[in-house]
Amino acid sequence: xKDETKTKLAALNFDNLPANIDGFTLRKIYAxxxxxxxxxxxxxxxxxxxxxxxxxxxTHEFKVSQRxxxxxxxxxxxxxxxxxxxKALISSELVDVIKNLRGVKSLNRFLRExxxxxxxxxxxxxxxxxxxxxxxxxxxxxxxxxGSFIVINYADxxxxxxxxxxxxxxxxxxxxxxxxxxxxxxxxxFDAKTLDELTDKLKNHLAAELKAIRQ
Numbered sequence: 001x002k003d004e005t006k007t008k009l010a011a012l013n014f015d016n017l018p019a020n021i022d023g024f025t026l027r028k029i030y031a032x033x034x035x036x037x038x039x040x041x042x043x044x045x046x047x048x049x050x051x052x053x054x055x056x057x058x059t060h061e062f063k064v065s066q067r068x069x070x071x072x073x074x075x076x077x078x079x080x081x082x083x084x085x086x087k088a089l090i091s092s093e094l095v096d097v098i099k100n101l102r103g104v105k106s107l108n109r110f111l112r113e114x115x116x117x118x119x120x121x122x123x124x125x126x127x128x129x130x131x132x133x134x135x136x137x138x139x140x141x142x143x144x145x146x147g148s149f150i151v152i153n154y155a156d157x158x159x160x161x162x163x164x165x166x167x168x169x170x171x172x173x174x175x176x177x178x179x180x181x182x183x184x185x186x187x188x189x190f191d192a193k194t195l196d197e198l199t200d201k202l203k204n205h206l207a208a209e210l211k212a213i214r215q
Contacts, residue, residue: 001032009030024044049101061081108169148166
């Protein structure tokens with residue numbers, strides 16, 4: 001990022017940022033990170049959740065990203081090249097974004113129709129498995145982006161590694177992904193259309209997949 005760009009961005013101000021929102025602590029950064037200029041974050045280290053407010057040099061847009069566990073994604077409704085508009089969005093919507101990180105208030109209609117909340121295998125998942133913590137369970141799935149929900153997430157925060165199982169409401173499919181020392185890998189072992197099919201795959205392969213991540 002050019003020094004001129006960094007200087008211009010460093011001069012931008014956000015009005016009346018509270019030091020804490022619903023247990024999330026403000027951290028003013030105002031520094032470049034590769035092709036991003038990070039203005040500030042709100043983070044709750046205890047729950048491994050945060051939001052990041054930044055400028056993306058590649059797209060010339062102001063953006064907000066949300067991190068839940070080790071999964072980070074952008075909130076597309078904040079994308080804009082207009083700083084005044086971005087400030088207004090931050091002022092009007094950021095508090096709700098942060099409060100929503102406390103959990104899904106009601107199960108999405110598509111997940112209810114899929115009977116995720118009554119899935120016996122999902123209700124019986126162990127709290128720890130192969131040294132990984134059950135961070136997200138089917139009882140409280142987390143919406144991410146493009147119609148996808150995290151249904152299962154086993155995480156090892158010490159090694160920045162995890163296993164994520166997604167359900168996409170548009171394709172009506174389950175799919176898996178792993179992260180090993182921060183590097184994301186798409187896997188196809190857990191691709192499934194039904195809960196019965198998914199249950200068999202998880203019973204046969206989940207423990208082995210977590211072992212492979214650690215190795």
